Amino acid sequence: MSIVVAERLSKFYPVAVKEPGLKGTLLHFFRRKHRLVKAVQEVSFQINAGEVVGFLGANGAGKTTTLKMLTGLIHPSSGKVKVAGYVPFRREESFLQKITLVMGQKQQLIWDLPALDSLRINAAVYGISDKEFRYRVAELSDLLALEGKLNQPVRKLSLGERMKAELLAALLHQPQVLFLDEPTLGLDVNAQVGVRDFLREYNRRYQATILLTSHYMADITALCERVIVIHQGQLVYDGSLEGLVERFAPYREVKVELAKCLSETQLQDYGELEALEGRSVRFLVQRDVLTRSVARILAELEVLDLTVTEPPIEEVIGRIFRAGVVS
Numbered sequence: 001m002s003i004v005v006a007e008r009l010s011k012f013y014p015v016a017v018k019e020p021g022l023k024g025t026l027l028h029f030f031r032r033k034h035r036l037v038k039a040v041q042e043v044s045f046q047i048n049a050g051e052v053v054g055f056l057g058a059n060g061a062g063k064t065t066t067l068k069m070l071t072g073l074i075h076p077s078s079g080k081v082k083v084a085g086y087v088p089f090r091r092e093e094s095f096l097q098k099i100t101l102v103m104g105q106k107q108q109l110i111w112d113l114p115a116l117d118s119l120r121i122n123a124a125v126y127g128i129s130d131k132e133f134r135y136r137v138a139e140l141s142d143l144l145a146l147e148g149k150l151n152q153p154v155r156k157l158s159l160g161e162r163m164k165a166e167l168l169a170a171l172l173h174q175p176q177v178l179f180l181d182e183p184t185l186g187l188d189v190n191a192q193v194g195v196r197d198f199l200r201e202y203n204r205r206y207q208a209t210i211l212l213t214s215h216y217m218a219d220i221t222a223l224c225e226r227v228i229v230i231h232q233g234q235l236v237y238d239g240s241l242e243g244l245v246e247r248f249a250p251y252r253e254v255k256v257e258l259a260k261c262l263s264e265t266q267l268q269d270y271g272e273l274e275a276l277e278g279r280s281v282r283f284l285v286q287r288d289v290l291t292r293s294v295a296r297i298l299a300e301l302e303v304l305d306l307t308v309t310e311p312p313i314e315e316v317i318g319r320i321f322r323a324g325v326v327s
């Protein structure tokens with residue numbers, strides 16, 4: 001059953017345009033001109049209860065704007081949106097009980113107070129009983145490995161501990177739908193893994209639905225079978241992670257260890273030369289000519305070792321956005 005439904009969802013922001021110089025300032029003052037920034041254009045998708053979906057796009061693609069519409073922080077310019085059966089923009093209390101929005105670069109915990117104090121405020125806001133509060137804090141802090149940390153002022157926590165405490169605060173009311181905008185932003189690798197493991201377990205334990213943006217592809221590959229890709233405000237892909245690679249990266253990476261060093265010129269005919277370091281070479285080769293290229297490399301060059309792999313997902317995504325390959 002779909003718990004998130006976006007139908008031809010759009011958001012246009014009017015932005016004042018001012019020409020440079022004094023004349024521009026005066027004109028701007030008397031006759032203000034606007035242009036429309038098309039942040040999100042006719043985006044449609046549905047997410048089933050319990051799914052974990054990665055929401056990918058370059059900077060400025062429209063991810064945060066979409067999340068804000070799904071959580072009711074901003075009103076769509078057009079289109080329809082329903083989350084857990086509610087129209088988000090109405091911000092009904094029962095809707096807010098069912099969702100949460102976590103933004104990696106924003107914090108809700110009060111800096112100078114122990115996290116536990118902020119959690120108590122949240123408990124009061126959401127009408128959580130004292131007994132239930134203690135149970136949920138114990139369960140979540142155990143899952144997040146935060147025991148003993150919640151009594152310290154938030155400013156004394158490490159970045160990773162703070163992010164985990166933010167997650168705890170955002171999940172205290174046991175929401176069904178989690179909108180997570182860069183939940184691992186700036187965390188070191190260990191802390192990223194901790195947050196990822198927690199989200200996986202939370203999804204399993206509560207069958208929670210998660211829509212997640214992240215610039216760390218490891219988050220996406222570890223958590224999401226399905227990804228939605230948005231490019232310049234438009235949805236360009238909705239499907240499996242493997243499908244994304246098939247569709248946008250019709251090439252393979254061929255790594256070759258040569259017996260002796262060769263120049264770029266000597267290697268240029270065997271594929272798109274990605275890297276050359278000493279005797280190690282990395283080519284990108286189109287899938288349809290892969291067998292032929294590999295056979296030629298083995299026949300014509302002195303090869304010690306050769307491996308063929310799919311390009312890393314980061315590279316595929318990077319290529320999509322750099323090249324603007326969107327159809």
Ligand SMILES: Nc1ncnc2c1ncn2[C@@H]1O[C@H](COP(=O)(O)OP(=O)(O)OP(=O)(O)O)[C@@H](O)[C@H]1O
Pocket residue numbers: 013014015037038039057058059060061062063064065066
């Ligand atoms: N309040 C606003 N007024 C005007 N333009 C805005 C506003 N908010 C966002 N935009 C523009 O809308 C576009 C989409 O922004 P959005 O923040 O949704 O992108 P994003 O995919 O979340 O990017 P990032 O990965 O950098 O956070 C951008 O061009 C941005 O400049």
